[in-house]
Amino acid sequence: MNDTILRHDWRIEEIEALLDLPFNDLLFRAQTLHRAHFDPNQVQVSSLLSIKTGACSEDCGYCSQSAKYNTDVEPERLLPVGR
Structure with a gap:
């Protein structure tokens, strides 16, 4: 596997081989790639922000x-753009 090229041409067999790896092996490979391209002591942290809580008109x-459902979630207005 060439670790320096971003690929978009994965074959099904290659994807299945990755999915079949034991978790620790997959974690090791991911960490090896991370260390090859980024500072190993830094990790980007992302979080999800609900821009609107409750009162959605959709019926999912x-x-x-x-x-449409009683979820005991306190509705909040839509956040302003740029927040």
Whole structure:
């Protein structure tokens, strides 16, 4: 596997081989790639921000944001742009 090239031409067999790796082997390979291209002592942390909580007009049965269900979520207005 060439670690220096971003690929978009993965074959199904290659993807399945990655998915079949034991978790620790997959973690090791990911860490090896990270160390090759980034400072190994730094990790980017991202977080999700709900720009609107509750009172959504959509009726998605799996989502606690929908106004159609009682989820005990306190509705909040849509965040302003740029926040």
